[in-house]
Amino acid sequence: MTNDTTKKAQPAKAAVTDGPYDVIYFAKKHRISNEDAKGIIEKHGANRKEADKAGRRISV
Template sequence: MADDRTKMLADRRLASGTKKYAVDYFARKHGIPAADARRIIKQHGNDRDAADKAASRLKG
């Protein structure tokens, strides 16, 4: 029997600050250095909306 896929899917509203590829993607998406992306994700937790707004303010 297949695993329960609802338990395997990540919540798309959350940003992962623990995975290098996630931090790299966030940095590339916003055109900011990876160190700044790591700091933003750490500061705002894994709330993607807040992190996106912070990255926009940093860039603009």
């Protein structure tokens, strides 16, 4: 067997963290309603840092 270095796998995490959150996942993560989660995701789009901040503010 040889080590074939021409085939490199893409990191799985990169594909997940590039886009906006899934509404159901975000709602469960912050323990908020799906409607609130959808509004936050629509407002902040793919900016996960700002979306998480908004989710934490609502969940308190």
